[in-house]
Amino acid sequence: MSKKLNLPNSLALFRIALAPLMLFFLVQRDSAIFSSWHPSWLDYFAGLIFVIASVTDFFDGYIARSWNQMTKLGAILDPLADKMLMLAGFLGLMLIDRASAWAVFLILSREFFITGLRVVAVAENKSVASTMAGKVKTVFQMIAIGFLIMNWPFATILLWVAVALTLYSGYEYTRDYFID
Numbered sequence: 001m002s003k004k005l006n007l008p009n010s011l012a013l014f015r016i017a018l019a020p021l022m023l024f025f026l027v028q029r030d031s032a033i034f035s036s037w038h039p040s041w042l043d044y045f046a047g048l049i050f051v052i053a054s055v056t057d058f059f060d061g062y063i064a065r066s067w068n069q070m071t072k073l074g075a076i077l078d079p080l081a082d083k084m085l086m087l088a089g090f091l092g093l094m095l096i097d098r099a100s101a102w103a104v105f106l107i108l109s110r111e112f113f114i115t116g117l118r119v120v121a122v123a124e125n126k127s128v129a130s131t132m133a134g135k136v137k138t139v140f141q142m143i144a145i146g147f148l149i150m151n152w153p154f155a156t157i158l159l160w161v162a163v164a165l166t167l168y169s170g171y172e173y174t175r176d177y178f179i180d
Contacts, residue, residue: 013077022049054142060081086141133165
């Protein structure tokens, strides 16, 4: 195994592969493949895939830091995997009418903007380390997606908390970019 394709990077690639699979279970409710399935089973499968993907997010970062396996490839793959998982989750949930289009628009707009800003910062040799607000934002987005997939109570409230945290962390990244 090459140094670039270490365990943390393999976990990020696995998470990238899980994102479209989760989306498939969310949006293929009317397909002939699942015509005999109860819709709740599709939620269970999408939820299980999401939990597995979310756990790999924790472990790829933990292993990379603990085993000193941080790579440039990993610095690209990890946030890409996060964005793809969030994109699949929020778009799928919007398409099945469980997530507000405005909430999804605000979250995804922030994600694209900050990703672009981070690319510019790297080109300028500025720090692009994750902030605590960014980590809390990610956790709340994951919790909101999980609750929305399972159609549990308070899911919509959690989604809007995630939106608020997403916008705040975007503000922090933008502020830090222009102040640094």
